[in-house]
Amino acid sequence: MRPISLGKYLLLERISVGGMAELFRARSADHDQVVAIKRILPEMAKDRTFVEMFADEGRICGTLDHPGIARIYELGEVAGEPYLALEYVSGVDLLRLLNRLKQRGQSFSPELIGFICAEIAEALDYAHHRCDASGRPQEIIHRDISPQNVMASFAGEVKIIDFGIAKARQRSAETRAGVLKGKFCYMSPEQARGQPLDHRSDIFAVGIVLWELWVGARLFDGRNEFETIEQVRGAIVPSPSTRGRPAPPELEAIMQRALARRPEDRFPRAADLADALRSFLRQQPRPAGSRDLATLTQAAFGREYRLEQKALEDCRRLSFAELEELAHRGEALPPTRQVVTLHEEKTQLSAPNALQGVLSPPGPPPPDSLPSQPTRLGDDQDADHRAVAAQQTRILEGGPAVESRPAGALEEIQTEEDAGAVPLREVRPEAQKKRRSPWIAVAIALLVAGVTTLGGVLLLRSRAAPQVGTLVVAVPSKAQAEVFLDGKPRGKSRAGRPLIVRRVTPGKHRVVVMVGGSPTAVMVVLRVGEVHLVSLASSP
Incomplete structure (x- = not known):
């Protein structure tokens, strides 16, 4: 795409889109850094409640400055359309990482799970007890902690994202009684009942993530949404040993306390959960850290990592002034990406030295992968991203060479075979000699145009946000x-x-x-x- 000017930012590439917002890789005039720009879709900009939620995310998260939370640099508005300038996190979310390991018959080591969840808990504790400029607690509760909302960067960082439905004292878009916000299967029992929440609801969600990273399957997974709600309300947590992967006693005790049905039986603070996990790590022969997570993430997504690095190089190789000139002339960013041959050797995750202590030894076959997206309320942002990710996976695992693209790029990737539209039927020699009336050709052209237009309308409707x-x-x-x-x-x-x-x-x-x-x-x-x-x- 050609660079698009948005205030002091230049949008360079759309990297994901959903029913309510779209995300771009962009350059900022300030310090000339790469950022992510989140922009409301035009059809959602008419929903005042959603616009208030969007602005609340900027106001709440904009005050947070912690290495475990993806920063929001600015809440801005151009021509009446609000946007958020976000920290660009180069990596994958925990759900994608977990499913990639499962596809390869691998699983996280207890040391790495302890490290990841301790990082999440420490970042949450900071948010829970953050005070405003006057010293008053902001009372921030994330309310949507899940593997999808935690990023594992290629540099080994663990970062919480998406405070879109976070609860805070200064929030203007209040949650009304009886309205459930969040993902059913990552709610706390009190959240599933529509009761008042405090920071211990997030501690329960971290317990779910801890359990699922260890077992590799969904903890609360009913046949429908409301069977799942009933499971959450009951908070009956099976031992990991019943799912084929016994946990170390110390780690299972941490899981059970974080997942206690009554909030008063959980860890008092997220920091206490983090301390318990750090204590567990210190008892291990080789505690894991950010270097181990970086090694694992780069190995699991080796090809995507290389494409991502190339995309970032493309973003940085021109100055901001040169990019502005391209935007002014309406020209696209000059491509420098190379064609990647897809029959190269697959990245091996079993390298004994680089990944020692990061992956658990082979055990029984893991359960089926977690669904790419559990039932989510008020946000289908991941749907298109998952479809593209599936397309990328299909192509990356075999087939002809394709143009290199960054991980998570939204534009559909096509092979040379895909780009050829519909297959042609065999034409017999005698048929080639027959001439058709020009009126028949005109009628066929009109029919094709009508079908194409109708198909485009239906496609746009199918991609529109659900208005229900x-x-x-x-x-x-x-x-x-x-x-x-x-x-x-x-x-x-x-x-x-x-x-x-x-x-x-x-x-x-x-x-x-x-x-x-x-x-x-x-x-x-x-x-x-x-x-x-x-x-x-x-x-x-």
Whole structure:
């Protein structure tokens, strides 16, 4: 793409896009550094609530300055469209790293898991107890800690990202009662019940990440969203030994305490969780650190790492003034990327010296990989990224040479075979001699144009943000209820199982729940992407 001017930044390449925002690799005029620019999609800029959430992320995270948290440099606005200038983290999230290891029959060592989770806990403790300029606690709670929201950089850093739904004292877009925010399978029990939260909710989420990195499978994984919610509410945590990978007793004790159902039974602070993990590491023959994580990440994503380094070189090789001139002339960044031959040898993760103490010895076959994206409320940002990542994986594992691209680049990668549109049918010699009427050719051209236009419209609609929400109706465990939405029956809740009402148009709705012939009516206001919980009684 050609450089695009955005205030004091130049957008050089779009690296991901979702239903609500898009992310660019960019250059800043200040100190001429590479940054990431997060920009709201035009269709979402009309949603005042989402714009407030976006601005809150900038205000909250913009005050945080910790090596374990990806920084936000600036919350800005150009032509009425807000944007965030973020620290550019060159690496992959923990979910991608975990699944890549599983694909190769490998798993994290206990030392490396302890190091990663200790880094997460220390960064969270800083955010939890951060004070503003007047000395008042900001009371920041991330509320969405998960493997997808923790980056492992190629330099061996562990960084928390995405404070988009974080809770803080100064937040302007408040969460309304009954609205669940976050990913179901990484919620704390109190979060899944819609109860007030404190920093110990994040400690529970770190416990989930710790358990999943060790076992290599989802901890709370029901057949549907609400079976998952019930599992989270119960907080029944199986021992890793029941999943085929017994944990060291000290590490399992840390998991169990972090994952305690009652907040008062967990670690009092995230720093206490970090201290327990550091103590565990000191008992190991060879504690792991950032150098080990860098070695593992670069080995697991060797080809992607090389492409990423090349992309960063492309970003830096021209001065900011030269890039501005390209933007002014509407010209694209001159390509210098090389063609990568894809039949080169695969990166081996079993190198005995470089990765000693980083990977666990081979054991029983690991469970299936974690899904690329669990149910997420209010954000489908990863969907397109996963599709492209899958395409990259397919190409990188075999096939003809392709143009080098950075890891996570959004533009679709095509082979020479892919670029040739549709395959042509064989044309017989005698058929070539027949001439068609020019009117037939015109009709065919119009038909093709119409189909292409219709296909483009449908494609754009399929990629648009989901303009719907979801209602969850929960009743006491032994009750049976019939649910009416705006006067129309929408189903029954039996044996205490919540009723899911999907694809509800945002706006104000009247929900009536009939239990034993007795109606209970409530008005709800649903917004795009929300899951609104209507509960007649709290679960025990």
